Amino acid sequence: MLNISDLDVRYGQFRAVQGVSLSIIKGETVSLIGANGAGKSTFLRAIAGALPCHQGRITFKDENITLSSASHRVQRGLALVPEGRRLFSDMTVEENLLLGKTTNRDGEWTLERIFETFPNLVKRRTAKAGNLSGGEQQATAIGRALMSNPELLILDEVSLGLSPLVVDQVYDSIEKLRQTGTTIVLVEQDLARAIAFSNRAVCMLEGRIVLDKPCAETNRDEITQAYFGLD
Ligand code: ATP
Numbered sequence: 001m002l003n004i005s006d007l008d009v010r011y012g013q014f015r016a017v018q019g020v021s022l023s024i025i026k027g028e029t030v031s032l033i034g035a036n037g038a039g040k041s042t043f044l045r046a047i048a049g050a051l052p053c054h055q056g057r058i059t060f061k062d063e064n065i066t067l068s069s070a071s072h073r074v075q076r077g078l079a080l081v082p083e084g085r086r087l088f089s090d091m092t093v094e095e096n097l098l099l100g101k102t103t104n105r106d107g108e109w110t111l112e113r114i115f116e117t118f119p120n121l122v123k124r125r126t127a128k129a130g131n132l133s134g135g136e137q138q139a140t141a142i143g144r145a146l147m148s149n150p151e152l153l154i155l156d157e158v159s160l161g162l163s164p165l166v167v168d169q170v171y172d173s174i175e176k177l178r179q180t181g182t183t184i185v186l187v188e189q190d191l192a193r194a195i196a197f198s199n200r201a202v203c204m205l206e207g208r209i210v211l212d213k214p215c216a217e218t219n220r221d222e223i224t225q226a227y228f229g230l231d
Helices: 040-048 070-076 093-099 111-117 119-124 134-146 164-179 191-197 220-228
Strands: 002-011 014-024 029-033 055-060 078-081 152-155 183-187 200-205 208-214
Touching: 002 040, 014 040, 014 055, 014 208, 029 040, 029 191, 029 220, 040 078, 040 152, 040 183, 070 078, 078 134, 093 111, 093 134, 111 119, 111 134, 111 164, 119 134, 134 152, 134 164, 164 183, 164 191, 191 220, 200 220, 208 220
Parallel strands: 029 183, 029 200, 078 152, 152 183
Antiparallel strands: 002 014, 002 055, 200 208
């Protein structure tokens, strides 16, 4: 579904992503792991078209999208829930969700289905996003991405700043998406959760992929070593 080859993303002279290649198959759930500054967000933002690539190629559903706009990528079925959620705080939950409906892609996601999937949002439908709890904001951000009916959903740091109970709720809803066949790439700092939830673990260190394995064939120790760059 997604093929990335030899991708470089730079900030000025600094190579935040260095020659990364990765293929994602339809239906996979992939956890992207790595320390702060490893390059995960930069990599994901380049895939979504929010940052330009300096070198390399990104193919999505057999189309070369390396130079495509972010909106074209959404139109093709690739959606990113960015780190920090980036909601419009003065707009209501419903208005934020409707902003995600930027495409005419066919699919099952409607406002009503989003509220079924995230029942904690029902009572908050007309609340301003700025007044929501962290978990409600995350649910709204995921819901907004779903409004474009994505085939590949990329979630950057879904658990950040949420209490353990709320993290469980967010993961329950991501599990529902997975069951509908949505391909998922997510950044997860909790290694145990990453291994338990996904099919595949990909670890980045200093802009490179240093481990890429099915979760069934790796363990927390091996990922921790890759995470810290230990031999
Ligand atoms: P985190 O978990 O902290 O978000 P990350 O793995 O997502 O980390 P990135 O945010 O992609 O890492 O950052 C990768 C590197 O690029 C870091 O060294 C960071 O300081 C640098 N970087 C990120 N954004 C910028 C920017 N706008 N300008 C310059 N350097 C940047």
